[in-house]
Amino acid sequence: MVKKGEWVRIKKILLPVGQRAPQDPEDTKATPLVMWTKGFLQAEAEIGDVVEVITAVGRTEKGELTQVNPYYTHSYGKFVPELVEIDRRYREFLFGGEK
Amino acid sequence: MALAKDYASVMGRKSEVMKAALGMDYDEFESGSIAFDYEKMMRSTGFTLEEIERVQSLTGVGNTPLFELRNLTALARKCAKPGFGATICAKDECANPSGSFKARRAACAVAFAKKNGYKGVIAATSGNYGAAVASQAAMQGLKCIIVQEAFDSREVGQPEIIEKARACEALGAEVVQITVGPELFYEAISLLEDTKYFNASLYSPFGIAGIETLGYEIAVQCRERFGKDPDMVVCTNAGGGMATGTARGLRKAGANDTKVVGASIDLSGLHMASDSQFNKKSCTTGHTGFGVPFATWPDRSDVPRSAARPLRYLDRYVTVTQGEVMCVTELMATLEGLERGPAGNTALASAFCLAQELPEDQILVISETEYTGAGKHVQPQLDFARENGIEVRFGNPDEEVPGVNVILPNSAKDFKIKELDLDHMKDSLIKKALTTYTLDPTDADVVFLAEETALTVDEVKAKIEKIKKAL
Ligand SMILES: Cc1ncc(COP(=O)(O)O)c(C=O)c1O
Numbered sequence: 001m002v003k004k005g006e007w008v009r010i011k012k013i014l015l016p017v018g019q020r021a022p023q024d025p026e027d028t029k030a031t032p033l034v035m036w037t038k039g040f041l042q043a044e045a046e047i048g049d050v051v052e053v054i055t056a057v058g059r060t061e062k063g064e065l066t067q068v069n070p071y072y073t074h075s076y077g078k079f080v081p082e083l084v085e086i087d088r089r090y091r092e093f094l095f096g097g098e099k
Numbered sequence: 100m101a102l103a104k105d106y107a108s109v110m111g112r113k114s115e116v117m118k119a120a121l122g123m124d125y126d127e128f129e130s131g132s133i134a135f136d137y138e139k140m141m142r143s144t145g146f147t148l149e150e151i152e153r154v155q156s157l158t159g160v161g162n163t164p165l166f167e168l169r170n171l172t173a174l175a176r177k178c179a180k181p182g183f184g185a186t187i188c189a190k191d192e193c194a195n196p197s198g199s200f201k202a203r204r205a206a207c208a209v210a211f212a213k214k215n216g217y218k219g220v221i222a223a224t225s226g227n228y229g230a231a232v233a234s235q236a237a238m239q240g241l242k243c244i245i246v247q248e249a250f251d252s253r254e255v256g257q258p259e260i261i262e263k264a265r266a267c268e269a270l271g272a273e274v275v276q277i278t279v280g281p282e283l284f285y286e287a288i289s290l291l292e293d294t295k296y297f298n299a300s301l302y303s304p305f306g307i308a309g310i311e312t313l314g315y316e317i318a319v320q321c322r323e324r325f326g327k328d329p330d331m332v333v334c335t336n337a338g339g340g341m342a343t344g345t346a347r348g349l350r351k352a353g354a355n356d357t358k359v360v361g362a363s364i365d366l367s368g369l370h371m372a373s374d375s376q377f378n379k380k381s382c383t384t385g386h387t388g389f390g391v392p393f394a395t396w397p398d399r400s401d402v403p404r405s406a407a408r409p410l411r412y413l414d415r416y417v418t419v420t421q422g423e424v425m426c427v428t429e430l431m432a433t434l435e436g437l438e439r440g441p442a443g444n445t446a447l448a449s450a451f452c453l454a455q456e457l458p459e460d461q462i463l464v465i466s467e468t469e470y471t472g473a474g475k476h477v478q479p480q481l482d483f484a485r486e487n488g489i490e491v492r493f494g495n496p497d498e499e500v501p502g503v504n505v506i507l508p509n510s511a512k513d514f515k516i517k518e519l520d521l522d523h524m525k526d527s528l529i530k531k532a533l534t535t536y537t538l539d540p541t542d543a544d545v546v547f548l549a550e551e552t553a554l555t556v557d558e559v560k561a562k563i564e565k566i567k568k569a570l
Binding site: 032039 | 105261272429491
């Protein structure tokens with residue numbers, strides 16, 4: 001159960017398949033146009049319920065409750081060995097005498 | 100009564116929504132034919148260059164340092180023939196409050212919105228502009244919604260775009276994220292209609308006039324430091340605002356001999372609106388997917404007439420690869436001690452090659468850097484590419500196929516630029532104008548097209564004849 005007043009993320013289908021823009025390529029047309037936003041939950045609900053939230057600008061938006069206390073997980077990525085190799089190679093070329 | 104929100108209904112109300120959301124009637128600039136009064140539109144901001152400087156400085160925007168990139172210059176000289184290798188400088192736009200030159204654009208748009216009594220601003224952007232508008236809205240006390248094209252249908256998004264969402268939220272904005280498609284503008288129009296907020300479009304006269312100070316500062320700083328104007332300024336090009344505004348600013352400073360070069364990452368072959376190809380690219384802006392269509396037909400944007408019209412100003416337009424941009428970004432950190440974001444370095448990868456064409460006593464400036472952070476950095480972007488089945492390896496940049504691999508240049512000598520055919524792009528623009536408006540252009544239309552393409556009236560007339568014959 002998610003309590004009223006919690007900060008949550010919701011999801012809503014804006015344009016279902018069949019109603020997308022005519023200029024969309026075929027693969028995009030085969031998927032719905034989906035929207036996500038965040039806000040304060042207006043009434044107690046379960047994940048998956050259709051709920052109302054009040055967003056950061058004070059707008060009321062309706063959609064399926066997908067997350068409570070949403071947070072970011074993007075990072076500096078996993079190690080990419082080529083990067084230290086760039087450092088080594090290019091430094092050697094610039095500073096390491098004649099090649 | 101609730102308004103119908105299907106695609107056709109919302110788009111059908113576009114022009115009335117825009118009139119209210121832009122606080123300006125674009126009909127005033129129209130001739131009824133191909134031509135419109137571009138300079139009158141640019142003056143409609145009511146701000147002179149000095150006033151824009153003042154508006155920007157109120158929020159700490161602009162007056163960024165100009166760095167001389169000594170080690171990259173030395174590296175370019177090592178690859179160039181004797182006596183060649185211009186001094187490469189970078190305008191450190193990362194020093195703006197929101198971490199990119201986009202703060203210049205947002206400062207003016209938000210100031211206008213505030214002056215005209217709007218309660219909030221909306222911008223449709225997945226890039227640096229979102230953080231810029233959010234930052235300015237916070238500083239100037241307005242509400243802000245950023246609409247992002249963020250995910251494919253699996254809800255997977257580029258780390259760079261996710262970082263932008265985080266930044267916008269941190270700066271107090273509501274971030275509305277949608278799946279890939281040109282319906283980004285549909286959703287933005289729908290929100291403008293519901294909220295009555297100002298449309299802080301990237302392509303409005305405010306959005307472009309705000310960049311003129313950047314070109315102006317580059318000229319002044321080069322005169323102070325080197326005693327002369329820059330010989331060449333390279334601009335990362337997507338929607339064309341950077342190139343247009345910078346070139347206009349250079350001219351306002353009287354730097355009339357400075358060559359302006361546009362630079363984009365070559366993403367040919369990838370469809371920008373495709374769900375399955377959305378995450379096959381390893382960069383999110385400054386690429387040909389925006390750069391070429393917007394240059395050849397600027398009026399495809401979210402305003403009736405775009406203020407970003409790069410073919411008026413570009414002397415050359417070159418492309419580089421994703422791998423070259425990633426590599427030069429790493430070099431900027433490891434050789435110059437400046438850790439900056441990849442997007443701004445599209446111009447730098449090009450500049451590294453262009454500098455080698457110029458004598459050592461010439462000055463080449465890249466018009467910007469941008470901030471870097473989690474997600475928006477060489478490593479997460481290359482890691483994301485690998486996770487999405489893109490091969491990342493060393494090789495010759497010629498081997499790069501967008502959406503298939505990212506090739507990091509084996510050595511500094513392997514960097515190369517490709518020249519886009521500006522003349523061909525000018526043909527496209529003229530053809531599109533003729534087929535959109537009229538096959539019998541007026542004299543004023545021909546003069547307008549000459550300005551649009553930086554050609555002479557006679558050259559345009561010859562092109563029109565040729566295009567009409569081929570139709
Ligand atoms: C860092 C950076 N440089 C350059 C550009 C390109 O600017 P424009 O869209 O005005 O061509 C953008 C935006 O897309 C950007 O974020």
